[in-house]
Each structure stands twice: as structure tokens, then as C-alpha cells.
Amino acid sequence: MSTMIVPTERANVAPEPTTPWRPTRKNKSISSIVFLISVVLSAAIVLLTGLAGIDGFGLAFFAVFMAATIVRSFRLNQKNRKDAFVGVLIASAAVLAFFPWMSIFASVILKGVRGLQPNFLVENMQFTTPDDELNMGGAAHAIIGSMLMVSIAAAITLPLGILSGVYLTEIRGRLTFLVRFVVQSMSGVPSIVAGLFIYTTFVNYTDAFSGMAGALALAVLMLPTVARTAEEVLKLVPDDLRSASYALGARQWRTSLMVVLPTVRSGLMTAAILGVARVIGETAPLLLTSLSNNSFVFNPLGGPIGSLPTYVFGLLQIGTENSINRAWTGSLVLMIVVLILFTTARYIGGKDKR
Amino acid sequence: MSQTVQTSVTSVDGEQGEPKVVRGLEAKNIHAWFGKHHVLKDVSLRFPERTVTGLIGPSGCGKSTFIRLLNRMHEFIPGAAMAGQVLQDGHDIYSPEVDAAAIRLKVGMVFQKPNPFPAMNIRENVLSGIKLAHLKVADHDAIVESCLTRAGLWKEVKDRLTATGGSLSGGQQQRLCIARSLAVEPSVLLMDEPCSALDPGSTLRIEETIKELVEKIAVVIVTHNMQQAARVSDFCAFFLADGGPGYLVEADATKKLFTNPSDTRTADYVQGKFG
Numbered sequence: 001m002s003t004m005i006v007p008t009e010r011a012n013v014a015p016e017p018t019t020p021w022r023p024t025r026k027n028k029s030i031s032s033i034v035f036l037i038s039v040v041l042s043a044a045i046v047l048l049t050g051l052a053g054i055d056g057f058g059l060a061f062f063a064v065f066m067a068a069t070i071v072r073s074f075r076l077n078q079k080n081r082k083d084a085f086v087g088v089l090i091a092s093a094a095v096l097a098f099f100p101w102m103s104i105f106a107s108v109i110l111k112g113v114r115g116l117q118p119n120f121l122v123e124n125m126q127f128t129t130p131d132d133e134l135n136m137g138g139a140a141h142a143i144i145g146s147m148l149m150v151s152i153a154a155a156i157t158l159p160l161g162i163l164s165g166v167y168l169t170e171i172r173g174r175l176t177f178l179v180r181f182v183v184q185s186m187s188g189v190p191s192i193v194a195g196l197f198i199y200t201t202f203v204n205y206t207d208a209f210s211g212m213a214g215a216l217a218l219a220v221l222m223l224p225t226v227a228r229t230a231e232e233v234l235k236l237v238p239d240d241l242r243s244a245s246y247a248l249g250a251r252q253w254r255t256s257l258m259v260v261l262p263t264v265r266s267g268l269m270t271a272a273i274l275g276v277a278r279v280i281g282e283t284a285p286l287l288l289t290s291l292s293n294n295s296f297v298f299n300p301l302g303g304p305i306g307s308l309p310t311y312v313f314g315l316l317q318i319g320t321e322n323s324i325n326r327a328w329t330g331s332l333v334l335m336i337v338v339l340i341l342f343t344t345a346r347y348i349g350g351k352d353k354r
Numbered sequence: 355m356s357q358t359v360q361t362s363v364t365s366v367d368g369e370q371g372e373p374k375v376v377r378g379l380e381a382k383n384i385h386a387w388f389g390k391h392h393v394l395k396d397v398s399l400r401f402p403e404r405t406v407t408g409l410i411g412p413s414g415c416g417k418s419t420f421i422r423l424l425n426r427m428h429e430f431i432p433g434a435a436m437a438g439q440v441l442q443d444g445h446d447i448y449s450p451e452v453d454a455a456a457i458r459l460k461v462g463m464v465f466q467k468p469n470p471f472p473a474m475n476i477r478e479n480v481l482s483g484i485k486l487a488h489l490k491v492a493d494h495d496a497i498v499e500s501c502l503t504r505a506g507l508w509k510e511v512k513d514r515l516t517a518t519g520g521s522l523s524g525g526q527q528q529r530l531c532i533a534r535s536l537a538v539e540p541s542v543l544l545m546d547e548p549c550s551a552l553d554p555g556s557t558l559r560i561e562e563t564i565k566e567l568v569e570k571i572a573v574v575i576v577t578h579n580m581q582q583a584a585r586v587s588d589f590c591a592f593f594l595a596d597g598g599p600g601y602l603v604e605a606d607a608t609k610k611l612f613t614n615p616s617d618t619r620t621a622d623y624v625q626g627k628f629g
Contacts, residue, residue: 014395017387017435020448021426079453 034072038065062092112332115325126295130315130323139330141296142311143337145211148300149290149307150280152215153222158272161226169234170256187224194220195285203289211300214290214307218279226275233267234260273345280338283309308334377443378403378572379424379461379542384438386419386428394419395599399591401542406564406573408587408608410580415593416600417576421544425461426454459487462540466547468527470519477515479530483538497537505533506563525556532563543567545575549582561586580624584612592620
């Protein structure tokens with residue numbers, strides 16, 4: 001028998017798969033128990049001592065949790081002790097960073113949920129004054145207007161943006177520098193300037209505020225975001241793939257269309273999401289292009305049209321209790337619409353064939 | 355060969371009553387999974403000090419998975435799981451108090467594709483392990499020279515140490531990667547098909563390098579090239595996966611495995627009848 005044979009008993013039954021590199025279940029449960037105890041203890045500190053409010057709780061929790069980690073880490077070796085300390089610090093920093101975000105989220109939900117009744121999603125404000133009770137009137141016209149304008153803007157910018165990305169990475173023509181320069185400077189255009197641009201051209205030419213004008217203004221803002229993101233994701237496609245396609249006798253445009261673009265499908269979906277996210281909350285350009293409206297408008301060329309941001313803006317200006325409540329609900333609905341859009345887009349675009 | 359056998363399994367003379375410790379790397383009843391997929395079944399192998407072990411077998415029989423288990427690189431793959439023990443000088447490298455980074459410092463790895471760091475020049479590439487692991491070293495120049503010499507690259511690059519790694523040929527890049535792994539003084543070097551992307555000349559240079567390395571450390575080499583396994587290895591292990599998880603068919607001294615294997619499947623494989 002040679003030296004490389006290890007004398008072992010052969011087990012007939014395969015052992016259970018284990019992952020020794022992960023924290024053990026025991027450690028995990030100890031961690032969660034420590035966390036819970038820290039929460040309870042810091043709550044007690046807030047109740048019994050001078051510390052008060054959420055910031056007091058945060059301070060107390062940080063102190064207690066750090067102390068608990070120190071006590072725990074006496075049982076660990078040096079590396080794991082460092083790990084535990086840095087873990088607490090990073091977690092606290094994360095909580096601190098998330099706090100403003102959470103607070104915005106919470107206040108929109110808390111203040112907006114009161115007006116979120118079925119009528120809000122199906123009725124408009126044509127025969128309702130902002131002061132009326134919250135069970136009358138709604139923002140359906142604004143939701144439809146926003147969706148209409150953003151859809152038109154997306155329909156214009158997605159092909160344009162992706163094509164300019166293709167031009168910058170695949171074709172690399174003579175105007176690459178110019179295109180990149182224009183896209184970059186466009187991304188710096190203030191939104192009100194985009195609105196003014198459409199106002200002096202399209203609105204003046206058609207002599208009317210309209211959804212189309214609003215959509216064009218949004219498109220101006222959306223294009224650089226989509227184009228730049230598309231360029232970035234297209235750059236990530238390895239050249240091997242392009243070579244493989246060329247070596248099969250494919251022409252450049254077939255290569256781009258059937259090999260490169262499908263490879264980055266989920267990345268292009270991200271580009272679209274970022275573009276929509278950039279414009280869906282824009283108010284200033286819409287005030288100069290689509291204005292606002294209290295009744296349903298489905299025709300993009302049919303005069304002023306309502307939208308969620310201008311709906312919120314208008315109601316806030318009135319300033320009575322019910323109108324402000326409606327404005328909060330409008331903000332909440334705007335957030336929900338964005339959430340739904342993103343989730344759908346991720347679901348459609350994220351299904352990579354792997 | 356008999357000399358290797360003698361030197362390979364030395365036991366540390368412990369205090370009275372302590373169990374004898376096997377020096378070197380030893381895998382005991384290793385299993386590996388990716389998700390629910392059982393890819394490696396019950397492999398036990400010993401890699402004595404100052405020997406070259408070749409792992410041979412057809413594609414997909416778990417050789418690469420096995421050597422990635424030996425320096426805890428397996429756990430980087432999402433869904434990976436394992437069972438069994440890997441003992442280094444008698445200590446299980448998978449026990450919870452073990453620092454995986456420290457293990458990888460002692461058990462180095464060279465990959466199939468040469469991967470010198472593109473943002474560093476040749477000299478910096480060799481010293482990168484020392485910098486990355488915060489090791490204190492007095493004489494950097496001496497390390498660069500000795501590692502490049504051991505990797506058989508010194509003569510070719512001594513006048514252009516500040517050139518980027520990418521300016522070297524494929525074979526030179528691979529030897530640079532070997533030099534890089536040597537700088538942190540590992541006791542075992544794992545090589546995952548180090549020559550499969552190289553021309554015969556470069557392959558020969560790397561094999562010479564391996565023969566020099568083995569004077570100090572243990573080398574484990576995965577290869578699809580049976581002649582290579584026969585040329586460089588002292589011991590050889592033959593893996594096979596017939597539909598199910600990969601397993602170890604036979605492990606023996608290379609000479610015996612290639613001339614007089616005890617399993618007919620090994621005989622068929624080394625004679626090129628399949629695989």
C-alpha cells in the first residue's frame with residue numbers, strides 16, 4: 001500500500017452536506033437572542049432614564065449591543081473578535097444611513113394612507129373640490145396622465161437610448177466623441193430648462209399645452225440616463241462573444257441585434273428603470289408643458305392633462321387640511337406606481353436564460 | 355520512489371501520550387455538493403510533503419472541485435456544501451476557529467488560465483501576496499529574484515521587472531503566477547490544469563519548475579494530459595464519474611498506476627481507451 005492511501009472506514013450511507021464556513025445555527029440563534037435582549041434592554045433604558053425618543057433609543061441600543069458584542073467576543077479568537085466589532089460598527093452605520101430613507105418612507109405611508117380609499121384610484125377631481133371629504137374625488141386622472149406621458153417618453157427614449165449605446169460601443173463611428181459629449185451634457189440639463197425648451201418649441205408651435213408636450217419634456221430628461229446606462233452595460237459584453245458571432249459569418253447588425261443586445265437584456269431593463277425613475281416624479285417641466293387637469297384626458301394632444309406630481313403640487317398650494325391629505329395620498333400612490341413598475345420590469349427583464 | 359515513501363510520512367515526535375501527527379495535507383472521506391447535486395463522493399487522499407501528486411480523470415469527475423476543497427476555495431461557489439475532513443498537519447482546516455485566509459496562505463493555488471494582476475508590473479505581481487496578506491519581509495528584491503528563479507522565469511525577465519504582466523507570453527505569465535504563489539511560502543501548491551492553455555515548450559518549462567518546487571513543498575496537479583501526469587508526478591489518483599458523483603477509483607505510485615493498475619477502468623483510461 002502506498003503512502004497516499006488514507007486508512008478510512010468506508011461509510012455506505014452518504015453523509016449530510018455541511019457548510020462549515022457559514023455561521024452555525026447555534027451562533028445564529030445566539031446572535032438573534034443578543035439582538036432581542038439589546039432591544040428590550042434599550043427600551044427599558046429609554047423608559048426608566050432621561051434618554052427619550054427615537055434618538056435616545058438608538059443611542060441606548062448602540063451602547064447595549066456594543067457591550068453585548070464585547071462580552072460575547074471574549075470567547076472568540078482574535079480574527080472573529082475583530083469581525084464582531086466591525087460587524088456592529090457597519091450595522092450601526094447602515095442603520096444611520098437608512099434612517100432618513102426610512103423616515104421619508106414612513107411619513108409618506110402614515111400620512112398618505114388615510115386618503116387611500118377606493119374612490120381615490122377610480123374617480124377624478126372634476127366635480128370635487130379639494131376641501132371635500134376624502135371619500136369623494138380621486139387621482140385616477142393624474143395616474144392615467146402620468147402613465148400616459150411616461151409611456152410615450154419611454155417609447156421615444158428607449159430605442160433612441162439603446163441605439164446610441166449601440167453606436168458608442170458596437171459601431172464606434174466617427175461621431176462617437178460628439179455623441180458621448182452631447183449625452184453627457186444633456187444629463188446636466190436642469191429639468192426646468194427641458195420644460196422651457198419644449199415650451200418654446202412644441203407648445204408654441206401647437207399653441208396648446210398637451211400630454212405630448214409633457215412626454216417630450218420628460219423624454220429630453222430621460223434620454224441621457226438611458227443612453228449612458230445602456231452604454232455602460234454594453235461595454236460589459238466580452239469581445240469573445242462578438243468574435244464568435246463574426247466567425248459564424250454574421251454581419252455587424254445581426255451580431256448586435258441577436259448576440260450582444262440579448263446578452264445584456266436585464267442590464268437594458270435596468271437602463272429603462274433608471275430612466276423612468278429619473279422622470280416620473282418631475283414636476284417643473286410638466287408645469288410648462290402639460291399643465292394640469294382635474295378630469296380624465298386620454299388623448300395626448302387633447303389639451304392640458306393631469307399628472308401625479310402636478311396633482312400633489314396643486315393640492316399643496318391650496319393648503320387646507322383635506323387638500324394636504326390628498327397630496328400625501330398622491331405621493332403615496334406615486335411611490336406605489338414606481339414600485340409596481342420596477343417590480344414588473346425586474347420580473348420581465350431579470351429572467352435570464354441560464 | 356521508495357525514498358519518497360520514506361520521507362513522506364514522517365511523524366512528529368510529540369510529548370508522551372500525544373497522538374502522532376501526520377505531516378502534510380490529508381483529505382478524509384470528502385464529499386462535495388453544488389446545491390442538491392452530489393458531485394464528489396467519499397474521496398480520501400494523502401499528499402505527503404515533497405511529492406507531486408497528479409489527479410487524472412475525464413472532465414466533470416470532480417478533480418477541480420476536490421482541489422478547491424483543499425484550500426477552502428470551494429465555499430466561494432454559491433450553494434456549495436461539503437462533508438468530511440481536510441487535515442493540514444493533523445488539524446482540520448474546516449473547523450470553526452480556523453481562518454480560511456490563513457489556510458490559503460499555506461495552500462497556494464495556480465489556475466488554468468494565467469491571471470497576473472493587470473494593474474501591477476512583474477515585480478509587484480510577485481510581491482502581491484506579501485502585500486495582500488500584510489506579511490513583513492526584509493528584502494523584497496531577494497524574494498523577487500528567488501521566486502522568479504524557482505519558477506524558471508528569472509533569466510527571461512530580470513531586465514524588465516517593471517513591465518506589465520500582460521506583456522509576457524502565456525507560458526511566461528503562468529510561470530509568473532507560480533512565482534507569485536511561491537512568494538508567500540506555501541507548504542502545498544495546488545495546480546488546476548496549469549498547462550492546458552500553453553504550448554509544449556512552455557509546458558515543459560512548467561514541468562521543470564514543478565520538479566524544482568517539489569524539493570521544498572508538496573504539489574498537487576490536476577491534468578488531462580496523461581503523459582504529463584506520468585512525467586511529473588510521484589503519485590497519481592484516478593477519478594471517475596459514471597453518471598453519478600465523481601469518486602476515486604485508484605490511487606497509487608505513478609509507475610504502478612501507469613504500468614500495472616489494479617482496476618481495469620484505470621488501465622483503460624491510461625491506455626487511452628476512453629476519456
